[in-house]
Amino acid sequence: MVGPGGVVVGPEELLVYECDAYTLEKHLPGVVVLPRNTAEVAAVVKLCAQHQLPIIPRGAGTSLSGTVLAVTGGVMIALTRMNRILDIDYRNRRALVESGVVNAWVTNAVKGRGLFYAPDPSSQPACTIGGNIGTNSGGPHTLKYGVTTNHVLGFELVLPDGEVVWLGAAPDGGEDVGGYDLRGAAIGSEGMFGIVTRALVRLVRAPQGYKTMLAVFETVDDASATVSDIIGAGIVPGALEMMDQLITQAVEAAYHFGFPLDAGAVLIVELDGLTAGLEAQAAQVNQICRNHRAREVRLAADDQARADLWKSRKRAFGAIGRLSPNFITQDGVVPRSKLPEMMRFIQRCSEKYRLRIPNVFHAGDGNLHPLILYDERDADQVRRALAASDEILTQCVALGGSVTGEHGIGVEKMDFMSKQFTPDDLEAMRMLRRAFDPAGRCNPHKMFPGSKRCADFVPRKQVSA
Amino acid sequence: MTPDSSLSSVAPGFQRLTPADKKELSRALAAADRERQPIRELNLTRLNRVLWFTPEDMTVKVETGITLQDLQTALARSKQWLPIDPPHPETLTIAELLATNVSGPRRFGHGTIREHLIGLQVALADGRLASSGGNVVKNVAGYDLMKLFIGARHSLGFAVEATFKLLPLPQAEAFVQSQPVSFDEAERLTVAVLDSELVPVSLDWHGPIAAPALGVSGVGQAQAQAQARVVMGFAGTAEDVPWQVRRAAALGLTEPANLNYEREFWEELGAAAQTWAVLPSRLARALSELKAVRFVARAGQGLIHYTGGMRPPVKETDPGVRTLSRRIKDTFDPLHILPELPA
Numbered sequence: 001m002v003g004p005g006g007v008v009v010g011p012e013e014l015l016v017y018e019c020d021a022y023t024l025e026k027h028l029p030g031v032v033v034l035p036r037n038t039a040e041v042a043a044v045v046k047l048c049a050q051h052q053l054p055i056i057p058r059g060a061g062t063s064l065s066g067t068v069l070a071v072t073g074g075v076m077i078a079l080t081r082m083n084r085i086l087d088i089d090y091r092n093r094r095a096l097v098e099s100g101v102v103n104a105w106v107t108n109a110v111k112g113r114g115l116f117y118a119p120d121p122s123s124q125p126a127c128t129i130g131g132n133i134g135t136n137s138g139g140p141h142t143l144k145y146g147v148t149t150n151h152v153l154g155f156e157l158v159l160p161d162g163e164v165v166w167l168g169a170a171p172d173g174g175e176d177v178g179g180y181d182l183r184g185a186a187i188g189s190e191g192m193f194g195i196v197t198r199a200l201v202r203l204v205r206a207p208q209g210y211k212t213m214l215a216v217f218e219t220v221d222d223a224s225a226t227v228s229d230i231i232g233a234g235i236v237p238g239a240l241e242m243m244d245q246l247i248t249q250a251v252e253a254a255y256h257f258g259f260p261l262d263a264g265a266v267l268i269v270e271l272d273g274l275t276a277g278l279e280a281q282a283a284q285v286n287q288i289c290r291n292h293r294a295r296e297v298r299l300a301a302d303d304q305a306r307a308d309l310w311k312s313r314k315r316a317f318g319a320i321g322r323l324s325p326n327f328i329t330q331d332g333v334v335p336r337s338k339l340p341e342m343m344r345f346i347q348r349c350s351e352k353y354r355l356r357i358p359n360v361f362h363a364g365d366g367n368l369h370p371l372i373l374y375d376e377r378d379a380d381q382v383r384r385a386l387a388a389s390d391e392i393l394t395q396c397v398a399l400g401g402s403v404t405g406e407h408g409i410g411v412e413k414m415d416f417m418s419k420q421f422t423p424d425d426l427e428a429m430r431m432l433r434r435a436f437d438p439a440g441r442c443n444p445h446k447m448f449p450g451s452k453r454c455a456d457f458v459p460r461k462q463v464s465a
Numbered sequence: 466m467t468p469d470s471s472l473s474s475v476a477p478g479f480q481r482l483t484p485a486d487k488k489e490l491s492r493a494l495a496a497a498d499r500e501r502q503p504i505r506e507l508n509l510t511r512l513n514r515v516l517w518f519t520p521e522d523m524t525v526k527v528e529t530g531i532t533l534q535d536l537q538t539a540l541a542r543s544k545q546w547l548p549i550d551p552p553h554p555e556t557l558t559i560a561e562l563l564a565t566n567v568s569g570p571r572r573f574g575h576g577t578i579r580e581h582l583i584g585l586q587v588a589l590a591d592g593r594l595a596s597s598g599g600n601v602v603k604n605v606a607g608y609d610l611m612k613l614f615i616g617a618r619h620s621l622g623f624a625v626e627a628t629f630k631l632l633p634l635p636q637a638e639a640f641v642q643s644q645p646v647s648f649d650e651a652e653r654l655t656v657a658v659l660d661s662e663l664v665p666v667s668l669d670w671h672g673p674i675a676a677p678a679l680g681v682s683g684v685g686q687a688q689a690q691a692q693a694r695v696v697m698g699f700a701g702t703a704e705d706v707p708w709q710v711r712r713a714a715a716l717g718l719t720e721p722a723n724l725n726y727e728r729e730f731w732e733e734l735g736a737a738a739q740t741w742a743v744l745p746s747r748l749a750r751a752l753s754e755l756k757a758v759r760f761v762a763r764a765g766q767g768l769i770h771y772t773g774g775m776r777p778p779v780k781e782t783d784p785g786v787r788t789l790s791r792r793i794k795d796t797f798d799p800l801h802i803l804p805e806l807p808a
C-alpha cells in the first residue's frame with residue numbers, strides 16, 4: 001500500500017517514534033507507516049477506519065507537549081516522505097507544499113526573490129509545515145507577522161474516515177471562500193481532526209532593512225519594564241526577546257557570542273521595515289532602554305552580526321544541556337503589562353522550590369519560556385520541578401493569560417484545560433471534534449482533561465530541545 | 466423592537482430577540498431550543514459596552530452590540546485602533562462584522578477580522594455560553610473555535626463578547642493613484658508594486674472608466690475600452706510614508722488620492738453589489754469578462770465587488786466540505802433553531 005520502506009514494525013526502529021521533544025512520557029506505536037502521497041494516506045486511514053484503529057499523524061516529532069504520542073498504540077502516520085515543494089507562485093505570493101516539507105525549506109526556496117515564510121519556530125530547521133498547522137506554530141517574529149493561521153491559506157486534509165477535503169483557499173482560487181472557516185477551525189487542532197497532506201502557504205516580502213539591538217540590563221525587572229514601555233509607546237518590533245542571566249551565561253559558554261556574563265537580563269529588539277523610518281524608531285527604543293537603566297545598547301553592525309544574535313537566541317535551549325541534565329520547559333502567556341509581576345513570581349518559585357529557572361522568551365508577546373532545571377536521578381527534585389511548573393502555569397491563568405502560547409496542550413497540559421476553560425467551553429470544543437472525528441480515533445487521549453494517561457506515568461528524562 | 470423586551474415578552478414567537486444582557490440571551494435561547502422555535506433575528510444593540518481596554522497591552526474586550534465606529538472612537542483616545550475598515554462602520558456592530566466577515570481596502574496590509582480576534586464568547590443554540598481563545602495576543606490552548614463563528618452568519622451561535630488585539634494608529638497616512646489605465650496595464654503596475662520595496666496597506670483597482678480605444682480605424686467606430694485606476698495607500702512613520710509616495714510616483718502612481726471611491730461605491734451601490742473572488746493574477750481577465758458597471762477590486766486578494774455585468778460564476782462546494790459543514794451545523798444546532806449555514 002505504501003511501497004518499499006513504507007512500514008516500520010521492528011521494535012528497535014519503532015523506538016524513534018515513541019515520543020516527541022516532550023520526553024517525560026513515552027509510548028510505542030503498534031506500527032508506523034510512511035506514505036508517499038495523499039492517496040496512500042487516504043488508503044491507510046480507510047483501513048484503520050475499517051479496523052477501528054487509532055491513527056496518530058506525525059511530522060518531524062519536534063512538538064514539546066507530547067502531541068504525537070501513541071498513548072494507546074495504534075497506527076502512526078509519519079509524513080516525512082511527503083517532503084516536496086510542489087509549486088511556487090511568485091505572482092500570487094503562494095507556495096504549494098507537501099505537509100512533510102521542513103519549515104525552513106520554504107524560506108530557503110524563495111529568499112532569492114526577496115520573499116519568506118513568516119512563522120519561524122526555533123525548531124524551523126527540522127519541524128514540518130504539517131506539524132506547524134497541527135500546533136498553529138509561532139516563533140520570535142510572530143509578534144509582528146502573526147502565527148501559522150495567518151499564513152496558511154488552505155490545505156488538504158484526510159479526514160479520519162478516509163475522505164479527502166481541501167479547506168480554505170484553493171491553489172488556483174481567490175483568498176475568500178464561502179461557508180465556514182474550516183481551515184481556521186482545524187489549524188491548531190493538534191492533529192485530532194485528520195491528517196494534513198498538502199498546504200498552500202503565503203509568502204511575504206522580506207523587510208527592506210533591520211535594526212537589531214542587544215540591550216543589556218542590570219535586572220530582569222528593568223528589562224521587563226522596558227518591554228512594556230516599548231509596546232506601550234506604539235512601536236511594533238519585528239521581534240522582542242528576553243534572555244536572563246542564567247541563559248546568557250549558558251549560551252556564552254557554549255557559543256562565545258560575547259554576551260556580558262554579569263548582566264541581569266538582555267533584550268533582543270529587532271525593528272524591521274522600510275529603512276526610511278527605522279533610524280528614528282531605533283533612537284526611540286534606545287531611549288526607552290536608557291530610561292530603564294540599560295547598561296549598554298549594541299546595534300548589530302551588519303547581516304552577519306544580526307545572524308549571530310539570532311543564532312544565539314534560537315540555540316538557547318540547546319545550551320541548557322550545560323547547566324542541567326534535565327529541564328521542563330513551559331510556554332505560558334501573560335498580558336504584556338503583567339510581565340514584570342510574572343517574572344518576579346517565577347523568581348520566587350525558583351527560591352521556594354530551590355531549583356534554577358532560567359528564562360528565554362518572546363517578551364513582546366508576553367509568551368514565557370521558563371526552563372525548570374532538575375536532575376531526574378533525584379526523585380525529590382523531580383517532584384519539586386513538577387510542582388514549580390504547575391504553580392507557574394496556574395499563575396499565568398490567574399493573571400488573565402494562557403497555559404500555552406505555542407507548544408500546545410498535547411498530553412502535557414491536559415489537566416490545565418479545566419483551569420482555563422469552563423465545562424461548557426470544553427464541551428463546545430468536543431462538539432467541533434465530533435464533527436471532524438465522530439469516533440474520536442484521530443490522535444486520541446490529548447487536549448481534554450481526564451483523557452487516558454499511562455497508569456504508571458512517571459516523569460522521565462527530558463532531553464534538550 | 467421595544468428596548469424593554471425580555472424573556473417573557475419574546476416567549477410566544479422567539480423570532481426576534483433584543484436581550485438586555487447575555488444571561489437573558491442565554492435563557493431565551495434555551496427556551497427557544499426547548500420549544501423548537503427558530504430564531505431569525507437577534508438585536509444586540511443593548512449589549513454595547515467596552516468591557517475593558519488596556520492600552521499598554523494593546524487589547525480590548527467588548528460586548529458585540531457595539532458599533533465598529535463607537536469602538537474605534539474609544540480606542541483612538543489612546544491612539545490605537547482595530548485595524549479593519551469595512552463599509553458603514555457607523556452602523557456595523559461587532560456581532561455583524563464577525564458574522565459577515567466584511568473588510569475594506571486596508572485588508573491588504575492588515576487582513577480580515579480573523580487576524581485580530583483573540584477571544585470570543587458565543588451563546589450556543591441551547592443557550593450555553595462557550596468561550597475560546599482568551600485575553601492574550603498569543604494563545605494555542607484548546608481548539609481555535611473562534612474561527613468557526615467568523616463568517617458563519619449566526620448559524621452556529623451568537624457571538625456576545627469579543628476580545629481583539631490592536632495596533633497603534635499610524636503617525637502618517639497617504640494615498641496615491643495612477644491615471645486611468647487598461648486592465649492589463651493595471652496588472653503590470655500591480656506586479657511592479659508587489660516586486661518593489663513598497664509596503665502599501667491598501668492596493669485597489671476601481672472603475673471602470675470608459676475611454677476610446679486607440680488605434681481603431683474608422684471614424685465614430687471607436688469602441689469604449691474599460692479602464693481602471695490603481696489606488697494605493699501607505700501608513701507608517703512620518704519618515705517612511707513620504708518616501709513611499711515618492712517611490713510610488715516613480716512607478717507611475719503619480720496623483721494624490723483618497724478613499725472616496727470606496728465610500729461612494731458602498732453608499733451608492735452597496736445594496737446591489739456582488740462579489741467574486743479570483744486568483745489575484747486573474748483579476749484583469751476576470752474584469753474584462755465581467756463587464757461590470759462599476760467595481761472596486763482588492764488587487765492583493767483578487768476580490769471584486771461590483772455592480773451590473775455578469776453574475777459571479779457559481780462555484781460548486783466540494784461535496785466533502787459540504788458534508789463536513791452540515792455535520793458541524795447539526796452538532797452545534799441540532800434542532801436548527803438558528804439561521805441556516807451560509808452557502
